[in-house]
Amino acid sequence: MTTSEQFQFNNEQLAIINLLALDVDLIPIQEAIGRLEFEHLSEPALVAILKITNALYRAGAPLITDHQYDALIFKLKDIDPNHPYLAAVEPEVLAESKTVPLPQKMLSTDKAYTFNEIEKWVDRVLKAAQEVKVDASEIKVRVTPKLDGYAAFDDGTTLYTRGDGVRGQDITRAFTRGLQVVNNGDRGLGPGEIVISKSYFDEVLSQHFENSRNIQAAIIAEKKVDENVQKAIEDGACVFYPFQLIDNWTGDYKTLLADFESIVEQIWNAVDYDIDGVILEVTDEQVKAHMGATRKHHRWQIAFKVNEASADVEVLSVVPQTSRTGRVSPVALLKPTKLSGATISRATVHHYKMVKNNGVGPGAVVRLVRSGLVIPKIELVVKKAEPELPEHCPSCNSVLDWVGDHLMCGNVNCPARRENTLIHFFKTLGNNDGFGPKVIEKLHLYGVDEIHQVYQLTERDFVRFGFGEKTSRNLIDQLRASRELEIEDWRFLAAFGVNRLGAGNCERLLQHHKLLALFDLTVEQIVDLDGFAKLSAEAIVAGLSSIKDAFFEVYNLGFNLSETPQISELEVAQSPISGKIIVFTGTMVQGARADMEKQAKELGAKTAKSVTGKTDYLVAGLKVGESKITAAREKGVQVLSEQEYLDLLSTD
Ligand SMILES: NC(=O)c1ccc[n+]([C@@H]2O[C@H](COP(=O)([O-])OP(=O)(O)OC[C@H]3O[C@@H](n4cnc5c(N)ncnc54)[C@H](O)[C@@H]3O)[C@@H](O)[C@H]2O)c1
């Protein structure tokens, strides 16, 4: 995660986001996430950010801290306490959509951040006990570490992911790969968490992985397991930890409240795994049954969490860095400071307007916040200092201009911009690893600063530039391979780094128009497609025209491009609802009804507002009156629940 406003979703992230089928413009969302500025979001944007950050968090690549995520949840609760997103377990979004029902529902936990909230929970427990005539003195509370791993359920033969709490995925392969139950425990102990030894992570895995969430994803990965992770499994450093077996403190509620701090501390340090709180739960079955659950959490269980670590750190200097787009970002170099286990020495400031207005200069003190394993961000400026605002581009010395909150270098030939454009190109192609920043910088010194020029280099050129013979040969091989290996046309186009033409938008455009035809599109034609606002469309047309020459220089070198299937041809032909007439009614849980209607149309169906004899399907969400359903059935219309409808779409 970066706090820079140039933050862009990478291709894997976009692939996950695509699965969410959000009907929102990603650019402002990307910007909000990049700046960590969520104040002025509209409700749909807020929900989209929650869905995106949740999906990426579940996939092992969190973008924001848990604290920030929880703050966004609070915000949504504030604006719309009944929003469906708040009512259900935050789902894992899985690339492969095949799911199976879980043997038992898996819920999330309610959360408390203060002792006071814990006291209130205890009061609710006591009230429930009284209602079922259980003596308060008999109530026991079990306190366990809240493992921060990957939730799973083991029924003895199959291991499931939590999924959406009702349906998960079969990940038994983790056991096939050698995953053990902690302490050689038995299989079939129900819910638990896949976790990684903290000390093993620090000693061995931290060289290969940024955080243990990435590793959890690797353990259950469908394809090949990473070799370092395989070794960690074999070394017993990754295990499945059933909650039944977990170290615990169990006692009466009076002792709990009296010794709360020391009990929490003892349990917090009980295991060598990442934890993000402690879990408190009632053990009495009668009280549990009486308290029951909401759709999201058990009322007899609560998580106690503490806020993140923060530190006030002195700024040594602020250095400007010019990006591909000409935007100059301020990077604060800090007095090295330890913060939840890592030494921090630099942080990106959102933009130069902030440097200017908030006085982020040498000698300023900023508050850094870090929760869990996510890169820290500057939360606020504690002590201001005179800021230093660059007048000239650090790379080409051009005079910088203010554009909105940013200082910009307007020189299209700026070396930093050119270098970063090349780096972006090769990084986005993603099929060669030779052309990183160091190599590009060197090429640039020798005047090679356009993509097609790189492809025209010979082995001898590379040697002349000071690369070793073996390296030179390797670089040539990589260039050849990057043209010969098949690559998606959307990826190829995204590699040119046009403003507003990230991978997601490229793919969307290419689903409707062929690659070369994009250069002739008008703003109106783009606006006609779903998901493009006028402003984006204008930027896209301008951007495409600005790279047209450079694009064809590269394109004409001959790449092995695979065409994005056109939506109209492919999906409609295969769609199970093509030609059907569908009525959607009621509240949908997994997305807005309008989005479902739109999608249905894209898949070749017709949608209608009311049921007639011609209607094929009535898709009924929540809160639909029985009479409406009966009436539809009487007309011979097939009535589907939201889930049944989604299942229908995924059959082929
Ligand atoms: N950073 C992000 O972008 C981001 C995104 C989504 C969610 N989150 C974090 O995840 C939280 C919600 O996620 P959630 O619903 O998966 O988890 P949760 O925090 O609500 O906890 C519920 C889970 O805790 C697990 N658990 C661990 N130890 C346990 C124990 N000893 N006993 C019982 N259960 C135990 C269970 O698997 C259960 O499913 C949010 O509060 C947020 O902090 C962060």
Ligand SMILES: [Zn+2]
């Ligand atoms: Zn410049």
